[in-house]
Amino acid sequence: MIRVAINGYGTIGKRVADAVTCQPDMTIVGVSKTKPSAEAYIAKARNFPLYIADLSKKEEFDKAGIPVAGSVGDMLAACDIVVDATPGGIGAKNRALYEKAGVKAIWQGGEDHDVAGFSFSSSCNYSDAIGRDYARVVSCNTTGLCRIIKLVDSEYGVRKVRATMIRRGGDPGDIKRGPIDAIVLNPVTIPSHHGPDVQSVLPEIKITTTALIVPTTMMHMHVVQMDLKQPGTRERIIELISKNPRIGLVRKATGITSTAELKEYVMDLGRPRSDLWENGVFEGSISVDEDDLCLFQAIHQEADVVVETIDCIRAMMGTITIPEESIALTNHSLGFSPIR
Numbered sequence: 198m199i200r201v202a203i204n205g206y207g208t209i210g211k212r213v214a215d216a217v218t219c220q221p222d223m224t225i226v227g228v229s230k231t232k233p234s235a236e237a238y239i240a241k242a243r244n245f246p247l248y249i250a251d252l253s254k255k256e257e258f259d260k261a262g263i264p265v266a267g268s269v270g271d272m273l274a275a276c277d278i279v280v281d282a283t284p285g286g287i288g289a290k291n292r293a294l295y296e297k298a299g300v301k302a303i304w305q306g307g308e309d310h311d312v313a314g315f316s317f318s319s320s321c322n323y324s325d326a327i328g329r330d331y332a333r334v335v336s337c338n339t340t341g342l343c344r345i346i347k348l349v350d351s352e353y354g355v356r357k358v359r360a361t362m363i364r365r366g367g368d369p370g371d372i373k374r375g376p377i378d379a380i381v382l383n384p385v386t387i388p389s390h391h392g393p394d395v396q397s398v399l400p401e402i403k404i405t406t407t408a409l410i411v412p413t414t415m416m417h418m419h420v421v422q423m424d425l426k427q428p429g430t431r432e433r434i435i436e437l438i439s440k441n442p443r444i445g446l447v448r449k450a451t452g453i454t455s456t457a458e459l460k461e462y463v464m465d466l467g468r469p470r471s472d473l474w475e476n477g478v479f480e481g482s483i484s485v486d487e488d489d490l491c492l493f494q495a496i497h498q499e500a501d502v503v504v505e506t507i508d509c510i511r512a513m514m515g516t517i518t519i520p521e522e523s524i525a526l527t528n529h530s531l532g533f534s535p536i537r
């Protein structure tokens with residue numbers, strides 16, 4: 198069994214912890230928080246040993262009735278690999294802790310590529326992660342872009358990608374984030390970080406990305422255009438998506454034309470936390486005019502990187518060396534097959 202620690206039991210960390218628990222080859226040795234707030238009670242309910250970054254805060258946890266198993270250092274001593282899901286920027290500061298403990302570490306997309314020197318996407322570069330000590334799973338939007346670009350590039354070759362990310366303002370529980378009434382250019386400069394981040398995984402891809410933030414919490418929406426190296430067809434793109442384990446097809450017949458309806462659909466499917474782990478490509482949007490491909494895809498920011506993180510754990514531990522095998526095991530263990 199691979200012993201996994203989660204440093205930062207928040208939006209991403211709690212999902213990764215639950216996904217690890219579903220896998221037959223890994224187990225959670227502990228999760229961490231700094232404050233005895235809501236997710237600390239969830240850790241207790243799940244029977245995950247809870248560790249804290251600063252032991253001087255133990256009394257606050259004691260008062261809240263939440264048992265503390267020890268410090269983050271103690272948690273690291275008990276694991277083979279740590280998933281750092283602390284807020285962006287904090288993870289880089291934690292690297293010294295992981296080096297000292299001699300454990301492998303995975304960071305999330307809020308950190309820069311340099312934190313690990315290697316950026317990961319299951320369907321693009323799983324094999325390059327095998328045996329590594331450090332990796333960064335790219336951000337949710339970058340993950341969604343990498344999946345669809347890799348799929349199309351493998352079939353037709355991609356000459357150039359242009360993509361606009363219409364990003365959610367904050368996660369549903371992030372009551373202090375916005376905007377409330379604005380469309381924010383984020384960033385106003387071009388490209389957004391997503392293009393260079395895609396190139397940290399797929400260096401040969403030419404891509405320009407732009408990004409905006411809008412007052413919504415459910416999902417991001419991408420407007421993607423690719424110049425193909427040879428003419429394609431809409432039918433073939435749909436066929437490829439239908440066979441892909443991490444890209445779903447939002448069928449035209451469902452009548453779904455928004456993130457809100459898609460979230461409702463996923464909730465009705467009974468997915469935990471209504472998580473859409475796959476890209477949601479809108480069938481009705483897929484348009485191919487010779488070498489010009491356009492589509493819309495929805496990306497559930499809280500979910501898509503979770504399954505990638507599970508694959509990244511296996512690759513780094515070297516227990517499964519065939520990417521498709523890990524992807525299939527992760528999906529199967531979660532009881533997940535993409536929407537079709």
Ligand SMILES: NC(=O)C1=CN([C@@H]2O[C@H](COP(=O)(O)OP(=O)(O)OC[C@H]3O[C@@H](n4cnc5c(N)ncnc54)[C@H](OP(=O)(O)O)[C@@H]3O)[C@@H](O)[C@H]2O)C=CC1
Nearest residue numbers: 205206207208209230231232250282283285305307337498
């Ligand atoms: N949310 C999203 O949509 C996505 C986020 N990401 C990336 O994932 C990472 C985590 O983001 P997210 O889950 O949203 O963040 P959250 O703020 O939801 O959770 C962060 C967690 O880290 C804990 N924490 C804070 N400081 C420390 C510390 N020094 N040591 C240990 N734990 C600490 C917090 O605990 P406490 O509350 O007790 O302080 C909290 O549980 C970031 O890099 C982000 O960019 C990637 C894809 C999507």
Ligand SMILES: O=C(OP(=O)(O)O)[C@H](O)COP(=O)(O)O
Nearest residue numbers: 306307336337338339364366498
């Ligand atoms: O990884 C994400 O977005 P990104 O791919 O746009 O960086 C997550 O939605 C977190 O974004 P945030 O930095 O707005 O919380």
